[in-house]
Structure formats: structure tokens, C-alpha cells
Amino acid sequence: MSVSSKALTPILIAAVAVISGCADYGRVAPDSEDPFNSTTLDSKDIEATIQLMARAIVKLPQFASTDKPPTVAFAEVVNNGPEPIDTELFLEQIRELLMEHAGGKIAFLNRALSEAVLRERDLKRRGEVTSSSRKAVGGADFFLAGTIRAHDKGSARLRSTYTLVNFNLTDAESMQIIWGKTYKVKKTGKQAIWDR
């Protein structure tokens, strides 16, 4: 029985497609489970932390009025946790949520651009660049800072990680902590028999 070329070609193409392996790609929600889930923080925890902090801050009595919104500057988020993490991510996302939902009741200072801003002001005052207005550099009323800590234990195939992400607001005049909140999560894991 002869096999016609018309039948053989699509069969060969289909075989190559199967043999080459099926890639898997898809867009997922930021708070969905990671494919490489572990006992440390994942995107779901980061999203939950950001939401928890932003919702709590926006309800504080210090930010109730829009007449003269208090200014908030970022201090550091210190990572004392069990794995490297980009701590700027927390502050940026909290700021974004607050700017979106606080209704103008909170003003933020971008101290990361301090050098560039002061340089630009200097050029303007010397007349070397144009200037549409003159303002005083904003002082902070509060500092938003955070810490990531964890109690991370493991042996052989078992792992247990208790992570605490704390944020607090400190009065920039009195150094008084006016608010603080902690997101806590504990995860345990066991490596499969084939992995160890």
C-alpha cells in the first residue's frame, strides 16, 4: 500500500510539533499562586501585605482632612528575612495605592530624587534654566518604614518559615510611632522523595 505524499506531510509536521514539546505560557493575576511555590514570600503575600498596609493607613485620623495633607517620606524597608527581596517594591506599591485611593489626603515626598531636585533648583536660581515657579522643598511629617523578619527552620526534607512584614509610621518631629501593622504568614514544606 503506497502512502500518498499528501497524507505523509501533515503527519510528519504533527509529529515534530509533539516531539518538540509543548511550551506553557499564560498571564495570571498578581495574587495567584507561584508555579515555584516555596515557604518564603511570594507575589500573593506581597499583594496581601500592600493591600493590608494601604487600607490601614488611609483610615488613620492623621489623614482625615484634605485642607493641608500631611507629607510622608519613605525610610528604609530592612530585609532581615530569609531570602533576598527588592524591598523598594513594597513602598512603591503602597504609595501607588494610597495615591489612588486616599483622595488627596496624603502627600508623598520623593527623597530618592533629592540630589536631582536640589541640583535643578540651584540651576533655576542661578538663571541657567527656566523656572515657572518657586517652592520650598517639602519637609516630611511622617516617615513610612518597614522590616521583614522571619523564623526559618529546616532539616533534611522539611522546611518551616514564619515571616513577619511590619510597617510603621513615625512622626518626623517627635519620633513617636503613630501607627504600626504586621502581616504574618507561616508556611511549611516538605521536599518530595525524588528531590532528595
Added chain:
Amino acid sequence: MKMFFCLRKLCNRAGPGASVLLCLAASACGPSARELGRQAFRRHDYATAQNFLKKSKNKANKNFVLYNLELGSAAFEGGNYHAARRAFERAAQAMRGYAGTAEGVVSLVANESAKIFKGDPFEQAMANFYDGLIYYRWGDYNNARAAFHQALMSDKSSADGYQEDFAVAQFMIGKCYRKIGQADNARISFEKARKACDSNPYFSREAIRDHNVLIILQLGKAPKKIATGPAGSLDEYVPGIYRETSARVYADGKLLGTSSPAVDLLRQARTSGRTAKDTIQAAKGAVKTGLLAAAAAQDDPKPGLALAATALLMPAGADLRQWDLLPGEIHLLSTKLSPGGYTFRIEFFAGGKRMNDFRQVWHYVPVEKDRDTLLVFRSGRQKCNANMPPRQNPVFRGENDNAFSGASKN
């Protein structure tokens, strides 16, 4: 010629589609991008190695971790620390994760290499160790500490009695704690490092109290994984082949000291320990060996052939995948130097004999002001480089990479 006409006949019958497929198949017979990358790495051409190895970094298959470890190695040795950090963290996160159930179950009944590669404990520790070195180099001591902590946690799954012997990670944690002002935690970490490796004189906070330069030397080649046991069902590590055993470091012609061993990766590999999966592997191998023996003992060829065929088709092979771009040993040297630019010369020794073709000279190496300087070198034949090691400007929280003062630049 006959083969050509056979192929031509096949193409004519199959049509244009199959002709394309046959051409593709023929072209796939050359070395892969990954192999070309590894070859480039071995001849110290790290830029070329990265170009080839990065083609595989996003392939979501069972070797995802291995591709990223190899890319991380090439990027790290080439001074491309941002790319190296990303590659090592992609690998480390997958190594820590619990994904891969389907592949893992298959590996219990088929060849062990069917599972997702996650490395042995020492490989996981090294991925995190390199990550930590990068953060330390950038002055991000919190993240560096976290990465070194992960290196120690990876070592926890080694055999009993060898679970806290990755001394260099403990040492680096101590240095991080010292930098972030946690003196008690620093003291404890240095004590643990000293307990795990009491022969290294630098694992002492008193000895390195006013030192500002840490030199890490990577010597030799990674231990090699071979198949052993019944039907090659188990894996075992044997020494990588290399001669260098120590190094002396000179700055501007002045001897700074002799390197001191901090980690022996062969020892780390051999103390990973046997686990339940090795028992399953050994059982698979024993069954396969038994079937072959039974086949040989048959008088009647028919059942003998059936048993032999069953044995040959039965997969029992050990997983021999490994991160073989690692060094064989990590050595340390700690010292104090004034800020400025230096010419570093590194002499490697095989026992007491100098290896002249391994000499390295690095010009215009900066020793930083107000910050620890971390230098990482790797032994290799004919690796002499008269230019400054590629220096990555840290783009971290607005930090500027201020050039050191007092050094001339070409």
C-alpha cells in the same frame, strides 16, 4: 551517494513539508547553543558564553534550573553581576520550590533524569552563595545576609553531621551582620564558621577586625558525577581533574598572603547523603541486573530474549545532570589595603610548585573607600588578563559608582 538518492526519493514521496523537516533534522546535528556556551566558558570567553547560554534561560523544561545556573556562572565570571543575580535567583527559587510532581513520579519508575533538576544540596548552596557575593559586592548587606542564609538552609538537607559545614556562608553572614551593626549575631556566625572549618585563620573576627579587602579564589574544577551501583542506578562524585592546590596574592608586587581553603566542593558533594530515592534507584537497578542475569541463565532462547529485552528497556539510570561549571574549591584571603588602584598578581601552586601558565595579572583593581572591597578570582590555564576586571556600576537605591581616587585609567 546512495544515501543522497535514498533521501531524495524519500523527499519526493513525502513532499515539500517533509523535505523541510529533514533539513531541520540534519542541521540539528551540530553542537547546541548550550554546548557552545559551555565550550566558551571553558576557554574563559565569558561574553560569548553568556550569548549562547542565555538562549536557554527561559526554556520551561526539566533543565530550567541547570540552564540558569550555567548562565549565572558565565555572567558572574564575566563581571555581568546584574545578569548573574537574575539567573542565580531564578534558579534558586525553582530549587527551593515544590513543583514537579508529575515529572518526579515518572522518575521513580523511569530514568531518574525525568524529574526536574533541582541540584544537590551543595549546588543549591553555591547558587545562593554567588547571589550573596553579588549583593555583598554592591554593599546591600541585608540581602547578602539573606542569600547566605539560604545557602546554609540548602546545606541542611545534607547527611547528618554535615548539615552546618558550609563554613564560608557562615563566615559571610558574620561579615554582613558586622556591616549592619549586629555585633552579637556576627560573633555567633564567626564562631559557627570556625567550628565548621577551624583550619582557616580568617574565620575569626579578631583576625579580620580591621580588614577591608576580602579575596575569594575559586580553584579547580567541579567534582564529577558518575554512575555507579547496579545497572548504573546510583550516582557518586569523584574528584574533578585539576592540579592547583593554593594561591598567593600580590598587590603592587607585595605579597598579601597565601589563600586558605574555606570550602571543598568534593567533600560537600560526597556528604550530601543517601536518601529514600537512592533506595528506590538501587532497587530498580537490582531488578534490571536480576533480569539480565535471568536472561543469561535461560536455556531456551525465546524466554531469554524476552527477559533480556525487558531488562534493556527497563529504565534505571541515575540522574547525572550536574552544574559542572563550578570550581572544585573555594579559598579565602583577607587583608587591609589603603583605598586606591592596585595591580593584583595571583600565582597558583600545585603542591609547592608554581604553575606559570596559571599566573594572572589584573591592573587598576580598585580598593574602595569607606566600604569593603570584595574581589573574586578563578583559576584557569592561560587566563592572564592585563585589563581591569569588568566592573559593574551598582545601580542600587540611587547609589553612584564613584571612581576611586588616586588611580590612573587607560
